[in-house]
Amino acid sequence: MPAIKIKAGLCTGCRTCELICSYRHGAPGFNPALSRIRIKNRGMEKENPVFCRQCPRPKCMESCPSGALTQDPKTGVITLDPELCNACGTCIRMCPFGAMAAHPETGLPLICDLCGGEPACVTYCPNEVLIYAPKGGDPN
Amino acid sequence: MSDGYGGTILKIDLTAQKIEKIPTPTDLKNNFLGGNGFGIKYLYDLVPAGIDPLSPANALIFAVGPATGTLIPTASRFAVITKSPLTGLYMDSFAGGHWGSELKYAGYDALIITGSSPRPVYLYINDGQVEIKEAAHLWGKTTYATEEVIKKECRDPELKVASIGPAGENQVKIASIIAGTRAAARGGVGAVMGSKNLKAIAVRGTKGVKVADPEGLVNFFREYTAKFKANPGTGKDRPRYGTTGGPANNNALGILGTRNWQKETFQHAPDISSPKIIDQEKRLIRSTACLACSMSCGKVLKGKLKDQDLINEGPDYETLYSFGSMCEVNSFDHILAADRLCDEYGLDTISTGVTIAFAMECFEKGLITTADTGGLKINFGDPEIILTLIDQIAHRKGFGQILAEGSKRASQILGRGTEKYAMQVKGLELAGHSARGLKGMALGYATSNRGGSHLEYRPVVERSGKADRFTVEGKGQIVKDNQDMSTIGDSLVICRFTEPVFGFFLGGPYVEMVNLTTGRGIDLAGLRRIAERIYTLERLFNVREGITRAQDTIPERLMREPIPDGPSQGCLARPEELEEMLDEYYRARGWDVKTGIPTEETLNELGLR
Numbered sequence: 001m002p003a004i005k006i007k008a009g010l011c012t013g014c015r016t017c018e019l020i021c022s023y024r025h026g027a028p029g030f031n032p033a034l035s036r037i038r039i040k041n042r043g044m045e046k047e048n049p050v051f052c053r054q055c056p057r058p059k060c061m062e063s064c065p066s067g068a069l070t071q072d073p074k075t076g077v078i079t080l081d082p083e084l085c086n087a088c089g090t091c092i093r094m095c096p097f098g099a100m101a102a103h104p105e106t107g108l109p110l111i112c113d114l115c116g117g118e119p120a121c122v123t124y125c126p127n128e129v130l131i132y133a134p135k136g137g138d139p140n
Numbered sequence: 141m142s143d144g145y146g147g148t149i150l151k152i153d154l155t156a157q158k159i160e161k162i163p164t165p166t167d168l169k170n171n172f173l174g175g176n177g178f179g180i181k182y183l184y185d186l187v188p189a190g191i192d193p194l195s196p197a198n199a200l201i202f203a204v205g206p207a208t209g210t211l212i213p214t215a216s217r218f219a220v221i222t223k224s225p226l227t228g229l230y231m232d233s234f235a236g237g238h239w240g241s242e243l244k245y246a247g248y249d250a251l252i253i254t255g256s257s258p259r260p261v262y263l264y265i266n267d268g269q270v271e272i273k274e275a276a277h278l279w280g281k282t283t284y285a286t287e288e289v290i291k292k293e294c295r296d297p298e299l300k301v302a303s304i305g306p307a308g309e310n311q312v313k314i315a316s317i318i319a320g321t322r323a324a325a326r327g328g329v330g331a332v333m334g335s336k337n338l339k340a341i342a343v344r345g346t347k348g349v350k351v352a353d354p355e356g357l358v359n360f361f362r363e364y365t366a367k368f369k370a371n372p373g374t375g376k377d378r379p380r381y382g383t384t385g386g387p388a389n390n391n392a393l394g395i396l397g398t399r400n401w402q403k404e405t406f407q408h409a410p411d412i413s414s415p416k417i418i419d420q421e422k423r424l425i426r427s428t429a430c431l432a433c434s435m436s437c438g439k440v441l442k443g444k445l446k447d448q449d450l451i452n453e454g455p456d457y458e459t460l461y462s463f464g465s466m467c468e469v470n471s472f473d474h475i476l477a478a479d480r481l482c483d484e485y486g487l488d489t490i491s492t493g494v495t496i497a498f499a500m501e502c503f504e505k506g507l508i509t510t511a512d513t514g515g516l517k518i519n520f521g522d523p524e525i526i527l528t529l530i531d532q533i534a535h536r537k538g539f540g541q542i543l544a545e546g547s548k549r550a551s552q553i554l555g556r557g558t559e560k561y562a563m564q565v566k567g568l569e570l571a572g573h574s575a576r577g578l579k580g581m582a583l584g585y586a587t588s589n590r591g592g593s594h595l596e597y598r599p600v601v602e603r604s605g606k607a608d609r610f611t612v613e614g615k616g617q618i619v620k621d622n623q624d625m626s627t628i629g630d631s632l633v634i635c636r637f638t639e640p641v642f643g644f645f646l647g648g649p650y651v652e653m654v655n656l657t658t659g660r661g662i663d664l665a666g667l668r669r670i671a672e673r674i675y676t677l678e679r680l681f682n683v684r685e686g687i688t689r690a691q692d693t694i695p696e697r698l699m700r701e702p703i704p705d706g707p708s709q710g711c712l713a714r715p716e717e718l719e720e721m722l723d724e725y726y727r728a729r730g731w732d733v734k735t736g737i738p739t740e741e742t743l744n745e746l747g748l749r
Binding site for chain 1 (some may be wrong): 142209210211238245267297298312320321333337345346348349350351354357358361362369379426428429431432433440451452455495528604650722
């Protein structure tokens with residue numbers, strides 16, 4: 001299955017991906033705090049973009065005490081059932097990539113859904129730094 | 141409200157340690173748009189004429205606009221507005237990076253800081269939570285170190301921090317404010333922050349920004365990003381070189397300020413310029429960008445000095461001019477080191493370099509000697525002396541005590557005819573754009589409310605050939621119209637580098653940006669009125685401080701000494717030419733031609749009475 005990849009060394013930190021992700025996922029405008037992809041700046045020498053890798057054995061899902069997370073066996077996408085989630089934050093702490101964040105108001109985890117197969121972050125990245133390609137291989 | 145605004149103005153009285161939040165007034169939004177518009181409105185109302193800019197009576201304002209934090213390319217900048225200790229007049233200075241958008245995401249349109257704290261403090265803003273925190277342990281630290289400590293002690297690596305370094309603390313009149321790796325540098329805004337005992341402002345916001353037409357903005361982003369990429373300047377040159385191609389490019393036209401503007405050609409320009417430094421010497425580590433911007437003009441560059449590895453974001457064109465051609469320094473590594481020092485100490489690289497170039501010429505002419513400089517020989521072409529002087533200026537040590545006042549005041553302190561070598565307008569050191577080789581630039585400098593700034597009238601109008609650079613005809617109107625564009629850009633707030641695509645003059649894209657964000661349905665005439673209102677109120681602030689037509693001028697040298705050699709040899713901005721352009725300019729502005737003061741009729745028309 002395809003996945004989002006990034007040529008991290010070329011990321012300029014323009015955060016377009018965060019803006020479009022938040023908007024496409026229902027923000028009433030633009031809000032990086034609601035984005036499922038995050039560009040964390042780590043000084044002038046690099047950006048540290050973090051996003052869901054659709055792990056084969058997702059730590060987030062395995063650690064969830066209330067069974068609120070499920071994985072689509074075909075796409076690898078993790079889905080949250082907000083009815084079951086008690087916003088304990090375990091999944092966020094357990095993700096080895098730091099790719100999940102809590103919704104600032106509800107505390108529910110924000111997880112990448114690959115926009116149903118056409119990730120907006122990839123489409124809108126102004127420098128073609130984000131790509132959507134089959135798993136494996138190094139984009140750099 | 142879905143109008144692009146954060147909705148709240150944050151007022152902080154540092155004397156009383158009082159924090160107050162007020163809803164952003166509707167008439168403020170309608171009449172002054174944002175950014176420098178909000179800034180001048182508050183500054184004019186809060187700061188009476190004649191006060192000492194470094195006293196608690198001054199206000200320090202940080203402002204963003206309706207575009208801030210949205211998908212409009214470059215809209216993460218912020219404005220700093222205050223009464224300048226360098227010029228004694230209105231000042232707005234801007235920085236890119238991501239501090240401005242963070243302020244908006246925390247829900248604020250402006251911070252109005254008044255008074256002065258009895259001890260060093262910093263501000264911590266986390267959405268609605270606002271705290272004045274102790275900063276005694278940060279005092280004396282560089283800007284980069286300050287940011288690191290604050291992120292650590294607030295346990296938030298995603299905080300955006302704007303801070304001053306030792307220069308701001310020591311109230312050096314050319315001190316900057318550094319946000320991340322970007323600088324709001326001009327006019328001594330950092331000194332005002334230092335005078336308030338305010339070391340830093342750390343911001344974190346999670347509220348985002350709501351706009352009138354988000355889908356429209358997504359389309360706007362797509363359409364204009366394609367245009368930015370298709371334009372050779374914004375699509376190729378900026379992403380590849382940032383502004384580092386500037387020295388070579390301006391040198392090729394013979395309009396590169398050199399040797400304190402004694403000349404406008406510099407034989408070593410290509411050595412401190414791209415393509416050499418990026419393509420041949422491979423100094424580029426990576427490029428950085430402001431929000432949603434494809435131009436990525438920020439260039440993180442590397443070098444080596446005395447076996448020491450160097451790195452900094454920058455130097456950009458202005459810094460290559462001020463420390464490079466102006467001081468006739470041909471070592472890129474030294475300029476990189478100077479740039480890094482200025483950023484860490486919190487100094488304006490333009491004013492620092494131009495003030496050092498002033499000292500070099502005074503030394504060359506024998507107007508100052510080692511008796512004045514504490515034994516230092518300050519010669520053009522000496523790359524080491526610029527590093528020594530930067531350190532002295534930031535710490536007000538030795539001869540730096542005098543240069544810390546900026547070139548105009550330094551020349552007044554020194555006397556002996558040094559005044560004519562201070563390359564400044566209204567006290568602000570000239571940016572790297574020729575007033576002799578670009579006729580309109582002479583008028584642009586003379587009428588900039590900031591003083592010697594290249595960001596109100598833009599040199600690119602003539603450099604690009606949009607207007608004939610050798611003639612004065614029509615320049616009054618052109619300069620005014622271009623300033624209208626800058627004023628709106630500074631209120632939205634967006635970057636001037638968008639101008640090749642959004643336009644050098646107000647037009648469709650600017651109207652569209654206002655309407656997509658605010659939903660107010662403004663037309664071009666309405667937008668122009670806002671620009672005129674803001675610029676005229678800035679002028680009124682200056683008039684209140686004693687500015688009239690008499691001060692709307694440029695350094696003698698640029699009116700009396702023709703460019704001595706090179707492709708623009710013989711070019712000059714003659715006094716009578718400047719006067720002719722000024723006449724036309726004041727008429728275009730509706731300001732009195734004799735005095736340069738806005739007329740009652742104009743004030744009534746603009747709702748400023």
